Amino acid sequence: MISVAVIAFDGISPFHLSVPTLVFGRAGVGKAVDWPYDVRICAQTPGMLSTAAGFDISVPNGLEAVSGADIVIAPSWLRDAVPPEPLLDALRAAHAGGARIVGLCLGSWLVAASGLADGREITTHWSAAERLARTHPDVRVRADMLWSDLGDVITSAGVAAALDCCLHMVRTDLGSRVAAELARGLVLAPHRSGSQSQFIPVAVPEAADDDPIERAMVWARTRLAEPIGLDTWSRSALMSRRTFTRRFRERTGDSPQQWLLHQRADRARLLLETTDDTMESVAADAGFGTAVNLRHHFHRLLGTSPAAHRALFRARTPA
Structure with missing residues (x-):
């Protein structure tokens, strides 16, 4: 089992608290066979806690649940609250014991306050990024990413991005197929590329009944094995190349080419995990053309080789 400790506190948002229980605990979705995550909600002072929604919740576990956990999640934090030292000590001890420490949305404040991210890069909600950077100058704060995975420390932007981040962790642990099935049950996109820069306040676009960029994204996803030129792609959205590139970046936070690579x-990752196809076949079906291109882009984007990913996934898959 993979033990998951989720930290609650007085005044927490029930939505933020529900994110890790939905993904790792499959709350409301139904447990799958051999589901490996064991989720426990804990607090520095267990018992009845108030919530930001006006009702109370009962939290049975104290910080002892953090000790020995494989994953420790801070799903949020209060903007003006000073993190208590016992809670920070629990995070540091869990990290020293090998746990992955996760700060979702404003939970990244706990990560920063613990010192575990000093000299490193974390993500938080865009509206809090500047203040977090001023408060913890030893941490590099990103306001343009949905989530950041350093291996031992994982942080995300707010609300929906926290779901993206948790699904990313499931995909890392159990593979793309399991994450996609879970996402389908939650009615979420299995993987949402882009950045939170699209949510930072900008001029409000004109209302439209149809989203040509979304239509173009669907068009490209159904043709990944084919060469996709930018001119042809932009025509699928009935736009000029220049307008399409600008609108695509506004919509996703990425250039069309970078989004397509992801x-x-x-x-390719799904094919590696679910088939015995050769590297050349995977490369062709994913649109990379050759195994050499597949290895180059796969390593650049995911930090590992296709062969190593296939071997690692199969090592994690029960016989």
Whole structure:
């Protein structure tokens, strides 16, 4: 089992608390066969806690649940609250014991306050990024990413991005197929590329009944094995190349080419995990053309080789 400790506190948002229980605990979705995560909610002072929604919750576990956990999640934090030292000590001890420490949305404040991210890069909600950077100058704060995975420390932007981050962790642990099935049950996109820069306040676009960029994204996803030129792609959205590139970046936070590379890498990852196809076949089906290109882009985007990913996934898959 993979033990998951989720930290609650007085005044927490029930939505933020529900994110890790939905993904790792499959709350409301139904447990799958051999589901490996064991989720426990804990607090520095267990018992009845108030919530930001006006009702109370009962939390049975104290910080002892953090000790020995494989994953420790801070799903949020209060903007003006000073993190208590016993809670920070528990995070540091869990990290020293090998746990992955996760700060979702404003939970990244706990990560920063613990010192575990000093000299490193974390993500938080865009509205809190500047203040977090001022408060913890030893931490590099990103306001343009949905989530950041350093291996031992994982942080995300707010609300929906926390779901993206938790699904990413499931995909890392159990593979793309399991994450996709869970996402389908939660009615979520299995993987959402882009950045939170699209949510930072900008001029409000004109209302439209149809989203041509979304239509173009669907068009590309159904043709990943084919060469996709930017001119042809922009015509699928009935736009000029220049307008399409600008609108695409506004919509996703990525250039069309970078977004397409991520889609192809996801396709290759799924094929590596679920088939015995050769590297040349995987490369062709994912649109990379050759195994050499597949290895280059796969390593650049995911930090490992296709062969190593296939071997690692199969080592984690029960016989």
